[in-house]
Amino acid sequence: MxxxxxxxxxxxxxxxxxxxxxxxxxxxxxxxxxxxxxxxxxxxxxxxxxxxxxxxxxxxxxxxxxxxxxxxxxxxxxxxxxxxxxxxxxxxxxxxxxxxxxxxxxxxxxxxxxxxxxxxxxxxxxxxxxxxxxxxxxxxxxxxxxxxxxxxxxxxxxxxxxxxxxxxxxxxxxxxxxxxxxxxxxxxxxxxxxxxxxxxxxxxxxxxxxxxxxNEMLTRLDMPMSHSADAISIIDAKVISRESDFDLMHLQFSGGQFIVPDNGLPINSNVRIRVAARDVSLTKNKQTDTSILNIFPALVEQVVPEGKAQVIVRLKINEFILLACLTKKSAAMLQLESGLSVYVQVKSVAILS
Amino acid sequence: MLSELDISAIIITIKLALISTSILIVIGTPLAWWLSQTRVKFKVVFEAIIALPLILPPTVLGFYLLMTLGKNGPIGRLLESFGGSSIAFTFSGLVVGSVIYSLPFVVQPLQNSFASIGKQPMEVAATLGASKLDRFFTVAIPLARSGFITAAVLGFAHTVGEFGVVLMIGGNIPGETGVLSIAIYDHVEAMEYGQAHLLAGGLLITSFLMLIFVYLFNRHFSIMRGSEK
Structure with missing residues (x-):
């Protein structure tokens, strides 16, 4: 220490x-x-x-x-x-x-x-x-x-x-x-x-x-970084398999599996990815006819207003915490509140290592 | 050509300048370091005292030195009470006079180059495990190299060129305290312009060459350090 x-x-x-x-x-x-x-x-x-x-x-x-x-x-x-x-x-x-x-x-x-x-x-x-x-x-x-x-x-x-x-x-x-x-x-x-x-x-x-x-510091809503325009979540994961037909790899993290473009990292290596809160969207029912690959069931933990038109939503995917930044209107339409079950759609992911 | 007395004057002058410069570097280095680092309020008083010889007429300085070091002066008496004798009109007296007279020419360039090093290199050395004294010798002094060259050359040249102080405290005793600058004066007084020319010209060329050396070295040095930025 x-x-x-x-x-x-x-x-x-x-x-x-x-x-x-x-x-x-x-x-x-x-x-x-x-x-x-x-x-x-x-x-x-x-x-x-x-x-x-x-x-x-x-x-x-x-x-x-x-x-x-x-x-x-x-x-x-x-x-x-x-x-x-x-x-x-x-x-x-x-x-x-x-x-x-x-x-x-x-x-x-x-x-x-x-x-x-x-x-x-x-x-x-x-x-x-x-x-x-x-x-x-x-x-x-x-x-x-x-x-x-x-x-x-x-x-x-x-x-x-x-x-x-x-x-x-x-x-x-x-x-x-x-x-x-x-x-x-x-x-x-x-x-x-x-x-x-x-x-x-x-x-x-x-x-x-x-x-x-x-990730705790980035996603805690009482901390300033979760309130900036470029709020993010950091995910430490492991490469578990590749899909060579589409040049993709599968990453295992505490909340499930991410599918990301293959960057050649060997199987079993640790990899860190970043998800911007702006790139996360929510649906009430699981979408099947969508282009988005990374969809996880999640629990809404907290919803707080951010600026005039937006809200920051703190989500729990198993034990993992992820932030989403939505418009107030979307939050109202989905009637988001703590405890609600939703599906998280992650539009894009940055591989950091 | 040069008389025997002229040659002894040249030798005494060079010896005086070498000894004075060495003493000046030894006492000037810690003094300049202290002045460059200290934040005490009365620092300006010390700087003014050291700079005094720059503006005082040399005869004034020589007069007070004579009063202090002479037989009846405080330091003269002190020396006699220990069984020595007064150092007025001796080579030692010349050295003391030269050291005081040339002090600002050594302390100021050293102080400036110590100050220009800044805090950082010393802090870096501390993080690398060097103690205070260690980093002074292995970082501060090497980085102040150009200041040392300037200080030594200016101290040396200024000692060679002094007149008033050495006349007052030394008394121009041939073979003992008779230095070059006074020898030139004596030749002019005796209308021996040829010999005066020889000595004066020699001094002029030597001083010029020394300054060329200082400027060349400092330029080279600043190019080496400057291009790093």
Whole structure:
């Protein structure tokens, strides 16, 4: 577990963060700019000092009251927004800066980090010869070489264009799959959040306003993300079979089976899909003469107005929660209310992995 | 051609400049670092004190140094009470005078380049496990490289060129405190324009070459760092 209770007062801003998150997987810290995301990350790294507080990562306590462990003695990997490689050293120099200072690193460990981020072709370059994405790869490798208890990533893709983002995303996926340490990932991008987050922590005005598993946070109607124009649900599923005649694959999730275009993922691999609330429609009876493939029986849990003409409907497919965004008129025609049985039609699905 | 006295003046001058510059770098580095990092309110007072030699007439500075370091001055007396002797009119006196006189020429470029590094590289080094002292030597100093070159060359050249302070505190004793700039003055006084030309021309060309070196190096350096953005 990661336990944090930090209060930091800056000139015109107060961060007051109390939370507990799991110490594995990616926890995304999501919030608008100026909400205190970076300050929170800096506080965990010890770069901002709070006079009192409590911070525990796994079994290491980094702050207890005014007993404050300085940054260089915290085993952290910190990746700054703009990579921040040392300009007076080349790529190799940036990496050996860490290996010289970290005790007990085995050659195998260093090798595994280099392989994970595909560093070897870059080793003999100077930092000015790297693209934005390559810089971030070196910065992530450099952070991991500290053999950290936690990896902190501060909007690592915000300085990259779309092409570079797509270049670095697979590396972030492999961090996700192969590292045992918790990752705290700061971003204000919904795309990055939906692709990477296991756990989601929402921050606003220096306060943590919500914290929980990603789909729960996205679909809880008392949380802001369910009320944005692009509200979504995230589904973690598994490839179970393919339909080669139509180039489709079948995905199993806790609510049933999704049929999506085949993207070549092997059978049994985990896959994450995203359903936009706007792409979900409801019918009272199961439609048979329809072009839509993904139809599930569901239970209406809650209906709340959204803006002037729309409603957000929270639906339960078995144990799985899905959001739908409909017009008020449709809701009235269907006489939607909690407890009603309906059929959910999902018009389109985005495959994220 | 150069007389024996001229040659000894050149040697004394170079020795003085080398020793003063080394001392200046050693004391100027921590001072400049502190000035670049501190947020204390009276920082400007320190900056003003260090900058004083830039605007004071050298004779004023030389006069006060003489009063302090001389036989009857506080530091002169202190030295004598420990069995030493006053350092006025000695080579050591010249070194003390030069260090004070050239201090701003070393501290200011260092302070500027330390300030231009910004907080981030030091924070990065801290997250990578480097202690305060470690990151000062392995990050701050290498990144301030251009500032060190500028500081050393300016400190050196300025010490070579000083006149008023060394005359007051050194007294132009041949072979001991007689430096190049005073030798030129002496030649002119004695109407030996040929020798004056030789020394003055030599100094002019050397100073010019040193500045060319500084600008070339800094340009190269800023190109290396600039293209990264």
């Amino acid at each position: 990661i336990e944090c209770k930090i209060k930091i007062e800056l000139n015109d801003f107060t961060l007051d963060a109390k939370f507990t998150i799991p110490d594995k997987g990616i926890s995304v810290v999501f919030g608008p700019s100026g909400s205190g995301k970076t300050t929170l990350l800096r506080a965990i790294a010890g770069l901002e000092k709070s006079d009192s507080g409590y911070l525990k990562i796994g079994d290491s306590v980094w702050q207890e009251g005014n007993n404050f462990v300085p940054t260089h003695k915290r085993q952290i990997g910190y990746v700054f927004q703009d990579a921040a490689l040392f300009s007076h050293l080349d790529v190799k120099g940036n990496l050996t800066y860490v290996t010289k200072r970290t005790e007990g690193l085995s050659g195998d460990f260093i090798d595994s980090i280099y392989n994970l981020l595909d560093i070897k072709p870059l080793l003999n370059r100077s930092t000015v010869q790297l693209s934005g994405g390559e810089k971030q790869r070196v910065a992530i490798a450099r952070a991991l070489l500290t053999n950290p208890k936690i990896l902190l990533l501060d909007e690592p893709m915000s300085a990259l264009d779309l092409k570079r983002k797509n270049e670095i995303l697979p590396y972030l996926d492999s961090l996700h799959n192969q590292l045992d340490i918790p990752i705290l990932y700061v971003t204000h991008s919904q795309d990055e959040t939906s692709r990477l987050a296991d756990h989601l922590m929402l921050i606003e005005g220096g306060k943590i306003i919500g914290n929980g598993p990603v």
